[in-house]
Amino acid sequence: MITFRQRIRTAVALLTAAALTACGATTGSSANGTIEYWLWDSAQQPGYQKCADAFAQANPGLKIHISQYGWDAYWSKLTAGFIADTAPDVFTDHLSKFAQYVDLKVLRPLDDLGPTGDIEDGDYQPGLAELWKGQDGKRYGAPKDWDTIAIFYDAAAIKAAGVDPAELQTLTWNPQDGGTFEKLVAHLTIDEKGVRGDEPGFDKAHVKTHGLGSEGSGGGGWGQTQWSAFTGSTGWQATDKNPWGTKFNLDQPALQDTLSWYFGLVQKGYMPSYEEIGGANAIGTDKQIQSGTAAMGLSGSWMISSFTKLTDSAGKKLDIGLAPTPIGPSGKRASMFNGLADSVTTLSKQPENAAKWVKFLSGEECQNIIGQSGVVFPARPAGTDLAIAYNKSERKLDVTPFTQQVVDKTTFLFPVTTNAADIAALMAPRLDAVYIGSSPVSSLTKLNTQLDDLFKVAQ
Amino acid sequence: MVTTTSIRPAKTGRARNGPRDDTRLALLFILPALVGFAVFLVWPTLRGIYLSFTKFNLLTPPEFNGLDNYVRMVQDPVFWNALKVTLYYVILNIGFQTVLALVIAVMMQRLTQRTWLRGIVLTPFLVSNVVAAMVFLWILDYQLGIGNTIIAAIGLDRIPFLSDSAWAIPTIAFINVWRHVGYTALLIFAGLQTIPETVYEAGRIDGAGEVRMFRSITVPLLRPILSLVLIITVVGSFQVFDTVAIATRGGPVDSSRVLQYYIYDVAFGRFQFGYASAMSVALLAVLVIVTFLQYRLTRAESSDLA
Structure with missing residues (x-):
């Protein structure tokens, strides 16, 4: 007969065995074909x-x-x-x-x-x-x-603004006055009373539709769908060489002037603020265009199917158009090529x-x-x-704005470096601060030193 | 309880040899818990302390690097900011939570005897932290949240609850007060039940009102329970993580980057498990000191009821 003590011993042994097998159970890679x-x-x-x-x-x-x-x-x-x-x-x-x-x-x-x-x-x-x-x-x-980057726009918003879609194919910008690109963005911006961004009496604190959507500060991925098309068209490069750069160029005026202009669009009311897009849980430009809070926005070619599936609140498909990134100070357009x-x-x-x-x-x-x-x-x-x-x-979508950049060789490559996780961890909060407006663009010079130091330690 | 003296006559032959020894059986009963304690608490803690002196990315073997991680920690402004943010959160969270819980507990005891009403207070605690954070994230969304829609409807400016550096921590603290206040109130309520009704009767005969009795009877006699509740909730509060991970991910900028979230980010986002371990050891030290001070200052081990 099994005694009480023996029974407890068996129970303990069983429990231990169960605990051990629970720890050892694995899924994932197996060799069964x-x-x-x-x-x-x-x-x-x-x-x-x-x-x-x-x-x-x-x-x-x-x-x-x-x-x-x-x-x-x-x-x-x-x-x-x-x-x-x-x-x-x-x-x-x-x-x-x-x-x-x-x-x-x-x-x-x-x-x-x-x-x-x-x-x-x-x-x-x-x-x-x-x-x-x-x-x-x-x-x-x-x-x-x-993938490359281009501008997605709400064709209805362009039409309502009285803009010829052909104009969007030849936009230019510069960090001083924003060029024809900023003029269009201003014109597409509408405040709650229906006043456009380039008209007198425009209330930048109460904007209904922003001319340009926002994908956040871009600190986590070198501004790929945010500012990389602009910095790229000034000829700026993120690192001394690509791939495997070890020195960073965030201290250069080309970058700082561009970001100062880009995030300045928020202050002018032309682009949604950090709060408006939902802070850390931001919604993308596709949702912003869908909800009518933005008329156009930069995004990547992998988003084509998402954009073309967008519907309005009545369930009707939105008419989405494509335009290439604007021509910058270098005389060429630019897109990140990833x-x-x-x-x-x-x-x-x-x-x-x-x-x-x-x-x-x-x-x-x-x-x-x-x-x-x-x-x-x-x-x-x-x-x-x-x-x-x-x-x-x-x-019925002409995707030339994405492909032409490759044909014309106006693309630049995603900055490939080691320590990428550290770089993103350092960059994201600093660029968020610039986007929010709590730090000046010049604070990126200090960030640049920190990034350079990362590689001094690593070597 | 461990030793019981046998009073049965010497029939079994064991009682003759003095009191029955239950130590072995007791150990057997404690064993499962002890194994759990050793495997899931003692060992990870010791290993964590060891790892804090290494450079370790989890996939290649750790390399001993002495005090490097601690030197880096002292010089890391993000760490000090995280500590500050965490402390700010704890003060807001514990402050509001304890006062509110005390009020609710007293009302539960003095005003109502209904079980279902007492039960309702506990319901937020039944919701998981992650779900609570998600729900509040939606409610408080700047553009689409019902909270901000109501604020806008009554003519006020929308409030960026979770996307403004000044609002982020107070909002997170509030979400967790909402979730935990019922549970804390229940603990305090249990403490209130131990205060004899006769003391209140005596107070009433002396002509004291509810407020006076609360200050002179309830609070002093509740002190041991209250200090226990505080120790538990403060330790829990220092370890805030899930609400931050869901609602703000440490942002805007670093304004809600609490220590636990920073540790997680450094470990699992940046593969620096050595440095993350060093910061965990720092958090452990802070918690030990805080708990010790609380224990001492509130004289949690003695009761005035005796």
């Missing part, structure tokens, strides 16, 4: 699901499981995954993040894996593939798409299979599928052409 793949953009998931189905058909025994998490959760989940050994086999990587992951030794060089060893730079839009090589010269990502890629993690238990999937994602078949879904511009030129055609036929 299912490849875990992560991405953050829900709009892209259907397209990549099609790729996954095609891949499974071509590779019997292999299956792709796609998980999608929103941008913020994505990166914290990925970090947690690296720590807890639950990271996916393959994930969509961003230029602002990959250098850190290379340093943390969680990415596998694609050159060392059979299927991805022969990826050619020349197969992709010029410059894209090279961005994904680490300081050791090895490739850590296979290009999947690219791209995403797929990376294989060192935690993958089936790196060769994972590499097969990455090869497929970066290959012609999948990129054509993505091009035909019209959500982003695939990295291969043929895929890009399909996306352009899709927008023309299905959305």
